[in-house]
Amino acid sequence: xxxxxxxxxxxxxxxxxxxxxxxxxxxxxxxxxxxxxxxxxxxxxxxxxxxxxxxxxxxxxxxxxxxxxxxxxxxxxxxxxxxxxxxxxxxxxxxxxxxxxxxxxxxxxxxxxxxxxxxxxxxxxxxxxxxxxxxxxxxxxxxxxxxxxxxxxxxxxxxxxxxxxxxxxxxxxxxxxxxxxxxxxxxxxxxxxxxxxxxxxxxxxxxxxxxxxxxxxxxxxxxxxxxxxxxxxxxxxxxxxxxxxxxxxxxxxxxxxxxxxxxxxxxxxxxxxxxxxxxxxxxxxxxxxxxxxx
Numbered sequence: 001x002x003x004x005x006x007x008x009x010x011x012x013x014x015x016x017x018x019x020x021x022x023x024x025x026x027x028x029x030x031x032x033x034x035x036x037x038x039x040x041x042x043x044x045x046x047x048x049x050x051x052x053x054x055x056x057x058x059x060x061x062x063x064x065x066x067x068x069x070x071x072x073x074x075x076x077x078x079x080x081x082x083x084x085x086x087x088x089x090x091x092x093x094x095x096x097x098x099x100x101x102x103x104x105x106x107x108x109x110x111x112x113x114x115x116x117x118x119x120x121x122x123x124x125x126x127x128x129x130x131x132x133x134x135x136x137x138x139x140x141x142x143x144x145x146x147x148x149x150x151x152x153x154x155x156x157x158x159x160x161x162x163x164x165x166x167x168x169x170x171x172x173x174x175x176x177x178x179x180x181x182x183x184x185x186x187x188x189x190x191x192x193x194x195x196x197x198x199x200x201x202x203x204x205x206x207x208x209x210x211x212x213x214x215x216x217x218x219x220x221x222x223x224x225x226x227x228x229x230x231x232x233x234x235x236x237x238x239x240x241x242x243x244x245x246x247x248x249x250x251x252x253x254x255x256x257x258x259x260x261x262x263x264x265x266x267x268x269x270x271x272x273x274x275x276x277x278x279x280x281x282x283x284x285x286x287x288x289x290x291x292x293x294x
Contacts, residue, residue, distance in 0.1 A: 006150055018148040018156075027147065028071055030155065031123070032057055038157065039121065040227030040267070041067045044104050050093070055086045058100070062228055062267050063217050064112040065119065066090055066097055072124035080131060083120035084140055090118065116167035117215050123147055127160060135163040145226070159226050164213045182218050183233065190234050197274060198234050201241065204284045205230060208291040220266045223287075229294040230287055231266025238275050241283055243290040244268040250286075255279055 006016045028046065035043040041059040048055040057069035068086050072079035090097055094115060101110040119141035127144050135142045143162040149155055187195065205223045206212050215222045220233045233240040247258035247270045260269040268290070272283055 016150040016154065018150055028056060031069065035059055042105065044100055050086070050089050053086070060101060060113070063117065063215065063222055064114045065117045068120045070120065070122050072122060079122045079124060080134060080142065083122055083142065084138065087118060087120050087140060114218055116218060117141055119143065121145060132161045135161060138163060139165050141165055157226065159211050162213050164215060167216055183216060183220055187234050190236060194234055194239060197277060197280060198232065198239055200280060201232065201283050205287050208288065212291070222266065225294060227294065228267040229290040230268065233265060238273050241272045241274065242266040242268040243270045243286050244294050245270045245286065245290050
């Protein structure tokens, strides 16, 4: 991989030299203590033991999907295969994960678990071209993230590649137990005018950068880099877009509101209601802000 160059500018320009953390555990401790800030994932447990090994870190993301973290500190480690092994185990032992969530976060949060998009995040000082190509052939959600440490207090994460697959079909049938219609049902039943507006806004979100991916969850579609920056819902007469932005920085209106203390699906505290083409340009402007700030 090409080396990133980071410079400190002032009276003179100084290049900051990068390196890896001293030991794997140091990196793991930093991430586990700041997992939500870094990746939008609530940390559950370190060194989660299973029958044939232990997962480095395990959590649940802002979409309520299970997330496994695996750290690679040596070039000969096959961290991708290891992560996939643990993910397959988790899909076969969902009750174990639910018990862990109950223990750490309570039954209310455990009942929100979404098994349609479980994923593995592999973090390493570097990956090779074969790693990036390998995940494209895997029918699982896998992200490769490179880290670099500069001096004593700078840590950089770079999303190298992410493989996003369709929601697990086996989970879709379980959506029927919810009173809310699923996102897919809402989209299929929406008028063509709403679908056209939705696709326009969606395409713009995806055009913001090569690092943007879309995830279709039970009740909404999420747009993310390393973590969500916006989510969208579609209904018969409106589209709701939630942005990971501070509402205090925007002029609120009837269509643009602060939902910090209002229950809602998806991420973010700023919500735009789109009822016609008139709101599309504002949606795109807010998407750009959310993308750049996250």
